[in-house]
Amino acid sequence: MKFAHLADAHLGYEQYHLPFRAEDFAKSFKSAVESVVEQDVDIVIISGDLFHRSNPNPKTIKQAIEILNLLRRENIPVFAIEGNHDKTIKDVSIYDLLESLGLLFKLGLRKKFVKSDFLKSKTFGNYSLVYANYDGLTIFGDTHRSSHQFKLLMEDRYLPDCDIVVLHMSVKEVVDFEIRDDYVTLKDLPKAKYYALGHIHIPISKNISDSLFVYPGCPERFDAREYSLKIDYFDELVVSEGYEKGFFIVKNFKPKFVKIDCRDLILANLSVKDQKDALSKIKEILDFLNTESLLILRIYGERTINVEEIRAILERNVKNLRISFEKISKERKVEVKKINEVFNEFELSLIEYLKRSDFESIIDIVQDFVEREFGLRKREKKVGTLLDFLEG
Numbered sequence: 473m474k475f476a477h478l479a480d481a482h483l484g485y486e487q488y489h490l491p492f493r494a495e496d497f498a499k500s501f502k503s504a505v506e507s508v509v510e511q512d513v514d515i516v517i518i519s520g521d522l523f524h525r526s527n528p529n530p531k532t533i534k535q536a537i538e539i540l541n542l543l544r545r546e547n548i549p550v551f552a553i554e555g556n557h558d559k560t561i562k563d564v565s566i567y568d569l570l571e572s573l574g575l576l577f578k579l580g581l582r583k584k585f586v587k588s589d590f591l592k593s594k595t596f597g598n599y600s601l602v603y604a605n606y607d608g609l610t611i612f613g614d615t616h617r618s619s620h621q622f623k624l625l626m627e628d629r630y631l632p633d634c635d636i637v638v639l640h641m642s643v644k645e646v647v648d649f650e651i652r653d654d655y656v657t658l659k660d661l662p663k664a665k666y667y668a669l670g671h672i673h674i675p676i677s678k679n680i681s682d683s684l685f686v687y688p689g690c691p692e693r694f695d696a697r698e699y700s701l702k703i704d705y706f707d708e709l710v711v712s713e714g715y716e717k718g719f720f721i722v723k724n725f726k727p728k729f730v731k732i733d734c735r736d737l738i739l740a741n742l743s744v745k746d747q748k749d750a751l752s753k754i755k756e757i758l759d760f761l762n763t764e765s766l767l768i769l770r771i772y773g774e775r776t777i778n779v780e781e782i783r784a785i786l787e788r789n790v791k792n793l794r795i796s797f798e799k800i801s802k803e804r805k806v807e808v809k810k811i812n813e814v815f816n817e818f819e820l821s822l823i824e825y826l827k828r829s830d831f832e833s834i835i836d837i838v839q840d841f842v843e844r845e846f847g848l849r850k851r852e853k854k855v856g857t858l859l860d861f862l863e864g
């Protein structure tokens with residue numbers, strides 16, 4: 473069995489309010505699907521966020537129909553789930569519309585029982601859990617849910633162990649950078665051979681105890697973190713390559729990443745002394761730009777600079793420029809004093825005393841310390857008075 477695994481196409485996303493970016497997202501998804509058709513796969517799995525919004529405009533819907541039609545023409549069934557961006561609480565979602573058109577099969581909980589060539593239903597309370605059975609393989613999945621809701625549903629084992637499970641969420645052990653939103657852990661998931669995941673926009677493929685956990689990522693550059701190239705110019709010029717974009721072809725449960733060409737998104741961070749320094753640094757980074765690229769330029773400096781002059785130079789060299797200037801204050805020298813320059817002898821001996829761990833509470837320590845230092849007997853003095861004494 474050979475399948476393609478895609479996710480997070482985000483069709484209709486006018487990044488930075490630029491209409492041509494929505495075209496880019498459609499182009500990248502189309503290139504991915506064209507590449508899928510060439511690879512002669514049996515099925516396609518889409519792990520959510522096919523659209524950027526749950527109510528895409530007619531133009532975006534038309535793009536989706538035309539692209540998915542490339543797969544239908546080849547009789548390649550598409551199994552999909554809704555992501556956090558394109559799910560809806562309304563009765564009919566955009567996925568239901570595409571399903572009516574025969575362009576995909578939607579997996580997950582529904583009010584109605586479904587049975588067709590590829591789809592089966594399993595009863596879950598008042599709902600039906602719609603899953604796929606293809607070539608003897610069971611493919612379960614569901615719409616994006618909060619980790620709280622997902623864990624509650626999994627307490628009742630709503631998703632059973634299966635061959636492939638399709639989900640749109642962050643799985644903590646799979647994502648090795650800090651997750652900014654909700655996540656689940658491995659123990660929350662059903663057992664499967666292949667976890668067809670969506671939601672994380674950079675490609676990740678991990679093998680954990682004989683199971684594959686795969687995020688294909690977004691086929692376009694969704695935000696500045698997904699740069700193609702990063703230029704840092706503080707003391708010296710440092711250029712680092714960014715992330716590849718694409719999807720996975722999985723043959724006999726072995727995933728292979730397929731790269732898609734998309735527009736460059738270049739992130740540049742510059743620290744400058746003055747306008748002259750800024751212009752000379754800008755001149756040096758021109759070689760890394762191209763007239764089709766998006767440039768996000770962040771300039772940091774102690775003195776205000778003429779951003780418009782820089783903009784005029786760069787605008788000729790890139791497709792779109794986003795430029796920001798942030799004034800930074802002079803580096804403040806932090807003097808690190810030695811402990812005996814800060815505290816007097818009495819305080820130092822108190823600190824040493826506080827480090828002792830053989831006392832039950834801080835009050836015991838203080839009582840004992842005061843008794844030792846000043847010869848006061850703790851039985852004769854109340855705790856409150858002791859504290860008053862210390863504060864005074």
Ligand SMILES: [Mn+2]
Nearest residue numbers: 480521557671
């Ligand atoms: Mn997404």
